[in-house]
Amino acid sequence: MSTRDFWHLQDWNDLASVRARLAGGESPTARYGSFEETPLHLAAAAGAAEAVTAMLAHTREVDIPDERGRTPLWWAVEHLQGQTVRVLLEAGADAWRPCVGAWTPGRLALTTGLAPLVAGTPGVVPLTAAQRAAQTRADRLINVFSAEKIHTEGLGVTFTDVLGEDEVIRRLGADPAKCPVFQQDSEMDQRGLFDAGGNYAVGVTGTALGCIVSQPFSNELDDDELARRLAPATTYSLFFNPKGGTSGTLFRDGTEVRHEEVGSLTPFADDPPEHWLYRFWQRPSITLPYDANLLAYACAMGGITKATARDCWALSCGPRRIVRCR
Structure with missing residues (x-):
């Protein structure tokens, strides 16, 4: 200007x-x-x-x-x-x-x-009955992520429809028996927890419809590699770049389907309808705390269409399990 x-x-x-x-x-x-x-x-x-x-x-x-x-x-x-x-x-x-x-x-x-x-x-x-129902489902998911204080700067998170923490851990190349369950606590030193896991450590938290794989302080494990290991599956990886901008990638069975910048501008006419459903158009974003609409969108795109506040503890209070992928 x-x-x-x-x-x-x-x-x-x-x-x-x-x-x-x-x-x-x-x-x-x-x-x-x-x-x-x-x-x-x-x-x-x-x-x-x-x-x-x-x-x-x-x-x-x-x-x-x-x-x-x-x-x-x-x-x-x-x-x-x-x-x-x-x-x-x-x-x-x-x-x-x-x-x-x-x-x-x-x-x-x-x-x-x-x-x-x-x-x-x-x-x-x-609005049609179907449109009202779809918006209600999206808003419920947004509300779930709005309720928890989630620090998104630098966060890498993948939502996948693979059921069961043990199954995800095995697909990541680790032994579930060597990945104990941690007490989820917002006061816990999560950085120390991940550092103790060594390089390429990720968090794994199960939900009723899939799992949340988190990398709160880095994005060391490449999204492509993560999707390849989790296949066959639907995964959506979201990265909140601390240098600015948020990118997301949808994979199906290890193959990239869509890579996109999300949430920075009002959607364009040819953008997916989910961008509108999850309120990428709504300004200011402060009305949707903790990037809740972006997380809800990624969650749904990864095949987890329902979640609870307890599921969000994976991002606000730390993961249930830590897995070293190398």
């Missing part, structure tokens, strides 16, 4: 500043920034309802799109800003206008507490 764009995008959520700038001839729909966002987009996302009202008196472009086709209403919905959603709808914003592929602001809002604001708007497309 240029210096000019930076300064033009400042203070558009402050009512006094907005009034002064509008009186000076500045446009609420001038495009700036890498996404060609407008001051109206920014004020909508910030929840500055009075500023949005003031801007709408100076423009009829209530549904002006940014570079990706997203309207101010979309920005307000993805930031869960109910006040600005209401103001924009009252000004004639179209909740059912496709913004990213076929995805509309109204479709997103129906899965949140904003649903009553769009439920009666013209052109409403209610």
Whole structure:
């Protein structure tokens, strides 16, 4: 973003500043920034309802799109800003206008507490029973990971549908009898626990539908190698790079099916529907603590579609078993 764009995008959520700038001839729909966002987009996302009202008196472009086709209403919905959603709808914003592929602001809002604001708007497309059920399942899994304090920076975690800790340990090339069960405790020195396991040590914790293989402080065991050892299986490996960005890889029977960056931007139209289901679109991410939606997504993609708070202890309190894979 240029210096000019930076300064033009400042203070558009402050009512006094907005009034002064509008009186000076500045446009609420001038495009700036890498996404060609407008001051109206920014004020909508910030929840500055009075500023949005003031801007709408100076423009009829209530549904002006940014570079990706997203309207101010979309920005307000993805930031869960109910006040600005209401103001924009009252000004004639179209909740059912496709913004990213076929995805509309109204479709997103129906899965949140904003649903009553769009439920009666013209052109409403209610969720089907199947869509409601799928969202409920996803949100339950997100809630499971939200309940535990999980430190994700530098975390490598693989979810797999292989049943039984002993079976996973054998596939990793170790003897289950030599991998005792540890007391899971958030106060335990997990780094010391893994260091004691030596190079390529991973944690293994069983769940009712599979296992969680964790590497909290490194990603020494390559995802490809881990998937190869666990095959035949479905696995999804997630790595929270401490240098920035989160990547995920889906494997089936040791073969890579999908490698992706997850959670950094609103999904694109051709992204998998699960990206929308697990709320990659929702901003700010602080509404979903501990990267809970990314962990829930990875868990489901790895074949574990149900989990409990106790299962999450694998990441918050440490694994049940430590396995040295070499």
